Amino acid sequence: MTTSHHLNGDSMPAITTLDELYAYLDSAMQLEHATIPPYLTALYSIRPGTNSDAYHVLRVTVVEEMLHLTLVANLLNAVGGTPDLTVAGFVPDYPAYLPDGERDFQVSCARFSRESLGTFLEIERPRQAPDEQSRLIDRGPARRGRLGSAPGNNQLQYYSIGEFYQEISRGLHYLHDLLGDALFCGDPTRQVGSEYFYSGGGAIVPVSDLRSAEAAIDLICEQGEGFGGGIFDSEGELAHYYRFQQLVLGRYYQERDSRDHPSGPHIEVDWDAAYPIKQNAHLADYPADSEVAAAAIAFNTSYAGFLDLLTRAYGGRPELLLDAVTEMFRLRDQMTRLIHNPIPGLDGVNAAPTFEVSVHLAGVAS
């Protein structure tokens, strides 16, 4: 995010109360999480032993999204909120709808392909609203899976993810002017620090005051979009948008490259070397008594348990994140088994995890 975090112009910030700040940060957690299933699905659809460059680019990016999720949890805890990844609707019913300037676009759980990379570029694209009035856009009737919208009004969506975080930043400043350091009244033992978040795509920032809150937001935005309009973040890491762009352009960026013109080593991408999985698969796509259905239900149960574990970790037991890492590896194995299996009765279409955590009990019953 490249603009000033401070109040611009005369307009009131959208966040003027603590409850509004909580609602925005709840939405931010949902937004950060929502990118993880599509990234993981594309990542694990890559055929083993192929596309090692693409595999690593996707993997590093998804790990950084997990960092962002934890950073938002730290923000929410710092201001006395309660992160909850188990509320109904926390995981979108894919396709989800994310903002990209004048329009929104669909984000699907799909195989690794040029098309899915195109979507990932849109997720991470740096976009700044041209003027104050266009920061919030009326996208029409409320719809499921719309992310980055104004809490309480699903019809109004922010121009971009950057603008959404800009609003949170404005709200933090507004409330800090109002309440002083009492804004950061959260229990410091609920902060996740580096002892429980390691090798996780950058340094975790415990949040205890306005400065650390800004640092957390800056890290989230820069890792996605780059710092100060450049292609690198302030730690010298290539931003997500440009990492993905390397795969599409077939070349690595190197130091001093300008945007859209990577001049580093060539990257070989084998776009065909991915399992042909069902896009946005749902349990209803699988024959009821099939092993694929049983495995998809088992995955959803594990995933629901995992979100519950994260909720407890963010709720004052950060040491549980060590167990969560173990759980992530199990989830990976469950995902790859599904993706390697064809859906019975559908010629040449493979299964995929459905991430229907709220409906997994209904799935068992059917």
Place this chain on the structure above:
Amino acid sequence: MTGPRQLDGSRRLEDFLAFSAEATAFTVFELRGTGQSQAYLNTCDGIVGTEVTDCLLDRYDAARSAVVASESTLPELLRRDILSDPQLGPVARNIAKMWFVGVWYELPRAWTEAFGAREGNATFVVSTQSYTEGLLWPAIGANPPGAKAPGFGSWAHPPRIPVFP
């Protein structure tokens, strides 16, 4: 039976997986989940030839049909008709071992003396993935050393061993 099977690659793979499920006690879903099915079938074909592989798959088909009217169980029929067969037995055992450890083992000398030497019939790891995807690891609830890292401190927890039918 060899004719149609040779014409239809996916049917052939399905038969190979059905036999492999019987030989390993893992389900077809779990076998496919390793991502190694085609690599193992290709390895078997490449060493012993498609005719021997097809003969084994035919024998398995026949046992599955026969078990309905037989007093014997399927494992008994397989022991008698495949595992005790001088040509098919060692190949069947090699397939099971391949699934568990990702390695093709050199066929015993008695086999090559009786049925002829085969090019490439040496002990080798099938692919860089086959070691990490070996069924041995889930069978004992462990991760392959040096691969599939299970997370710091996970060794403090008891292994999760799958339930076999």
